[in-house]
Amino acid sequence: MNATRMIKLASGALIALASVLAYAQSSEGDATTPAASAKSTKAENHALGKKVRAALTKTKDLHAENITVKAHGGTVSLDGTVPDASQIDLATTAAKGVAGVTSVENHLTIKEPGQ
Structure with a gap:
């Protein structure tokens, strides 16, 4: 094998290695990482809880001031x-x-006004 061909092969190998390493570094902050996924899930739960809270306050004849809402993966807990x-x-x-x-999950209890 002549020297020119060996240099071309080595250069090609180095370029391929550099490309793989650059791709690995750029995907570290990808949304599929556990930290990003947990952050996304927390935001979704918070948003769902806010939507439920809004629905409760808009419901006619419902006194929602003493109701707390927690959401976790589509399951809503009312306390x-x-x-x-x-x-x-x-x-x-x-x-x-x-x-x-x-x-x-409804954990509401009855407390008459003034108690």
């Missing part, structure tokens, strides 16, 4: 107190009506 039993059903129905909600 807190409402003034009467009918409010529990109103809150559940409102939460289930929000796009992205797959299930509702």
Whole structure:
């Protein structure tokens, strides 16, 4: 093998190696990394919780001031107190009506005003 051919082969190998290394470095911040994925999931949960909270406050005859909302992967948890039993059903129905909600865990209790 002559020297010119060996230099061309070595140069080609170095270029290929440099390309692979550059690709590996550029994909380190990719959205598929666990940290980015966890951040995205947290943001989605937060956004879903806000949508449910908005639906609760817009629901006629529902007193949502003492209701807290937590979302985790489509499951929404409602905690807190409402003034009467009918409010529990109103809150559940409102939460289930929000796009992205797959299930509702209702932990609301009744606390009459003034108690």
